[in-house]
Structures are given as structure tokens and as C-alpha cells.
Amino acid sequence: MVIKKDPPWDLAAPARLDPPRSAYVHVPFCQHRCGYCNFSVLAGRDDLVDAYLDALEAELNRLVEPRTVDTLFIGGGTPTHFDSPALTRFLRLVGHWFPLSGGATEFSVEANPNDITQSKLDLLKQFGVDRISLGVQSFNANKLSTLERSHSPDEARRAIQLSAETIGNVSIDLIFATPGETPDVWRADLCDAVAMPLSHLSTYGLTFEKGTQFWNRLQKATIATVIEEDQLQMFRDAIAIPKAAGFEHYEVSNHAMPGRRCQHNMAYWRGVGWYAAGPGAASFVDGRREVNHRSTTTYIKRLLRGESPIAESETLTQEQLIRERVAFGLRMLAGIDLCEVGPLAVVDALLGKKFQMLIEIGMLARTGDRIGLTADGLFVSDSVLSEIL
Known part of the structure; x- marks a missing residue:
């Protein structure tokens, strides 16, 4: 069991979990901050790479000893934005502190298509990376321009092909409901995607996060959201087209070929805990959630002064943990066993x-101890899950 039942169960008591078997490391560097991006990202500040690596090393040293994990996920930002010397140092660092266990493990790295080169892929493979997640977002040139992506459709296709040949296990992200997008444009994106050598596909509806350029433009009416009827059709197509191509729809936004589900994300949805490092990274260890400062410069300054990078912390109660594990577990199409x-x-x-x-x-539908979203619930999953939380 993940949740320990000794001492006797008390909903108000602090949650207790077994040691995590997953780790996430955040790399904040990007060539450009896209208008919809609300992540902890720095664009045009490659002068801070060495200082970031020094700070990350200082943060990981706080672990005292390496933590063996089954899944390791490097996200961003753009981890592959590093040049080869910086990427080598980074991979050595995280590989030391988060060594992968024997047997079936997963080591994922996010990448932008225009960062992909054969030499960089060879370096990733040399350090044990066995899954690459590409931020493709679209194969349509006009849509990529609207999203402020820096790669072309051909660069995306080339990156997928090269990654499949070198790493083998390739996932891509696609975004739908981009301003001005039609269901036909989205269907073409999906058809292009499933024709490529992919093992995993994530499909996300565009969200306008407060503080982003897109949010500001929405308030000024210089861009508009896609009408709800079209968004719903796009979501239906995001399920039907990958399914027809052999993908399994296993989570609200995620589709995988048989045996290729993202094991790291399953740890999030099951609420079993994970280590995390880097600016803005959120860890969940022994029932305690800690979030690092989102500002990369503040993160660096704090750690190089010997201070903690943590900006927020909270110990969940058993009740909070139950609610979160049910809510996030319901994102999985198979539902959850409430006894777990x-x-x-x-x-x-x-x-x-x-x-x-x-x-x-x-x-929702329930059979015995198992409960899950219905087909109707799937389309309003955020509202359903907020009811649980």
C-alpha cells in the first residue's frame, strides 16, 4: 500500500507515503517564450546556464544520498536547448542523484523539434534516455505561427523520424483550439501525427493562462477563443483518430500504443509521490508538497547563498490525499480501484x-470498488474533478 495505515486511520492526520520511485527535474531555458506559456521559463538568458547547473547541484546535494527511481523525467523549458558540454554536465548530475533501478524503467526528456540533431540524440542515448517527448504542437505552418513556435512542419517531421530511429520511443504534444483554427485543420494535424513513427500522443486544448501574452491579447480582443461547438468536435476527433490508428486512449489527454503509456505521469495520476528539482518544480515526498521559487534568478541566488529554494510547502492530511488521489486518478480512462x-x-x-x-x-460510473468517468463525464472532466477536490 502507498498510504500507511499504522497508526490507526485519521482523516485529519498528516498523510504518509512510501518513498517516491519517480523524479522530475526542471530546465528553464528556452529560445523563445511562446505567447500561451505559463511555465517557469527563461528566454535569451543562456548566460545563466552555468549558474543554474551550480544551483541545481547545490539543491541535489541536499538529498544527502542518491535516490533510486523507476522513472526520471526532464522537462522545461527546453532541456535540449543546452549545448553539448552543458547537457553532458546536466545528465551526469541527474544520473548520479537519481539512478534508475534495474528492470523496466523510463527516462524521458522533453525537446523542441529544432533542437534535435543526431549528435544530441546520441548523447541522450549514451546517458540512458529511452523516451523523448517533442513539443510539436502542430504540423500546420499558419497554426505554428499563431502559437509562436520556432520550428517548421518539416523540422517537426524530421525530428520525429530522427528521434524514432535513435531513441525509439517518441511522444509528441499537439495543441487544439488555437485562435482561428477549424476542426478540419485539427483533423489534419491528428492524421499527420498518427502517420508518423510515434508511440505516444498528448492532445491539449489551448488554455489562456492569466499573465501570459495570450491572456492579455484575449482581454484586448486581439485574439478570440474557438467556439465551444468546434472545441467539442476537436476533442471528439482527438479521441477517434488516434484510436482508429491503434492508439489506446488511456488518460483524458493522452494516447499510447500498446505498452507505451507514460509511466512517469502515472505516478502523478496515482498520487504516489515524486522527487523534484529546479526552478518552479514541485515535489511530493512523504505527504509533503514543496514548490521551488518560480524565478530562475531567485532560485539560483538562494541556492548559491546556501539557502533553501522552496517558496511554498504544505503537508497534506489523509483527507486531502484521498481527495487528490481520487480526482487525479479519475483522469485515467480505466478509472480507479477505491481500495487502493x-x-x-x-x-x-x-x-x-x-x-x-x-x-x-x-x-461517473461505478462497478463494485472501481469508479471512472463516463463518456459524458470525459468531456467535462475538469468540472467533475473539481467536485471531488
């Missing part, structure tokens, strides 16, 4: 009435 969340009587006492209400309106 906690004692069934405790889970039902806490959420049983909420479950029943969502079942009665057709958003």
Missing part, C-alpha cells in the same frame, strides 16, 4: 454522497 486509495469504508464515508450525485447525473 484507502480503506473503502473511509473513502465512501468521505466521498460516497459526491460519487452518488455524479453517478446520477451521468458523469
Whole structure:
């Protein structure tokens, strides 16, 4: 069991989890900050790369000893924005502190298509990277321009092909409901994607996050959202087209070929804990969530002064952990076994009435101890999950 039941169960008590088996490391550097991006990202500040690596080393030293993991995910930003010497130093560093266990493991690195070269892929493979996640977003030149992406459709295709030949396990992200986009444009993106040598596909509806350029432009009415009817059709196509090509729709936004689900993300959805390092990174260890400062410069300054990079921290109660594990677990199309969340009587006492209400309106379905989203619930999953939380 992930949640320990000794001492006796108490919903108000601090949550306790087994040591994590996953780790995430955030790389903040990018060539350009896209208008929709709300991540901890620095564009045009490659002068800070060495200082970042020094700070990251200082943060990882706080672990005292290496932590063996089953999944390691390097995200950003753009990890492949590093030049070869910096990437080598980075991979050595994270490989020392987060060594992969034996057996079935997963080492993922995010990348932008226009950063992909044969030499960089060879370097990643040399350090054990066995999965690459490309921020393609679209194969349509006009849509890429709207999204402020710096690669061309041909560069995306070349990066996928080269990554498949070298790494073998390739995932890409696609975005739908871009301003001005039609369902036909989105269907073409999906058809292009499933014709490529992919093992995994993530499809996300564009969100306008407060503080981004897109948010500001939306307020000024210089861009507009796609009408709801078209967004719904795009979501339907995001399910149907990959499915017809042999992909399994296993999570609200994620599709995988058989045996190629993202094991690292499964740790998030199951709420079993993970280590994290880098600016803005959020860890979840022994029931305690800690979030590093989002500002890369502040993150660097704090660590190089011998201070903690943590900006926020919270110890979850058993009740909070149950709610989060149910809510995020429901993102998986197979649903969740409530007995894996906690004692069934405790889970039902806490959420049983909420479950029943969502079942009665057709958003959830339950068979015995297993509960999951219905087809209707899938299309309004965010609202369903917020009810649980």
C-alpha cells in the first residue's frame, strides 16, 4: 500500500507515503517564450546556464544520498536547448542523484523539434534516455505561427523520424483550439501525427493562462477563443483518430500504443509521490508538497547563498490525499480501484454522497470498488474533478 495505515486511520492526520520511485527535474531555458506559456521559463538568458547547473547541484546535494527511481523525467523549458558540454554536465548530475533501478524503467526528456540533431540524440542515448517527448504542437505552418513556435512542419517531421530511429520511443504534444483554427485543420494535424513513427500522443486544448501574452491579447480582443461547438468536435476527433490508428486512449489527454503509456505521469495520476528539482518544480515526498521559487534568478541566488529554494510547502492530511488521489486518478480512462486509495469504508464515508450525485447525473460510473468517468463525464472532466477536490 502507498498510504500507511499504522497508526490507526485519521482523516485529519498528516498523510504518509512510501518513498517516491519517480523524479522530475526542471530546465528553464528556452529560445523563445511562446505567447500561451505559463511555465517557469527563461528566454535569451543562456548566460545563466552555468549558474543554474551550480544551483541545481547545490539543491541535489541536499538529498544527502542518491535516490533510486523507476522513472526520471526532464522537462522545461527546453532541456535540449543546452549545448553539448552543458547537457553532458546536466545528465551526469541527474544520473548520479537519481539512478534508475534495474528492470523496466523510463527516462524521458522533453525537446523542441529544432533542437534535435543526431549528435544530441546520441548523447541522450549514451546517458540512458529511452523516451523523448517533442513539443510539436502542430504540423500546420499558419497554426505554428499563431502559437509562436520556432520550428517548421518539416523540422517537426524530421525530428520525429530522427528521434524514432535513435531513441525509439517518441511522444509528441499537439495543441487544439488555437485562435482561428477549424476542426478540419485539427483533423489534419491528428492524421499527420498518427502517420508518423510515434508511440505516444498528448492532445491539449489551448488554455489562456492569466499573465501570459495570450491572456492579455484575449482581454484586448486581439485574439478570440474557438467556439465551444468546434472545441467539442476537436476533442471528439482527438479521441477517434488516434484510436482508429491503434492508439489506446488511456488518460483524458493522452494516447499510447500498446505498452507505451507514460509511466512517469502515472505516478502523478496515482498520487504516489515524486522527487523534484529546479526552478518552479514541485515535489511530493512523504505527504509533503514543496514548490521551488518560480524565478530562475531567485532560485539560483538562494541556492548559491546556501539557502533553501522552496517558496511554498504544505503537508497534506489523509483527507486531502484521498481527495487528490481520487480526482487525479479519475483522469485515467480505466478509472480507479477505491481500495487502493484507502480503506473503502473511509473513502465512501468521505466521498460516497459526491460519487452518488455524479453517478446520477451521468458523469461517473461505478462497478463494485472501481469508479471512472463516463463518456459524458470525459468531456467535462475538469468540472467533475473539481467536485471531488
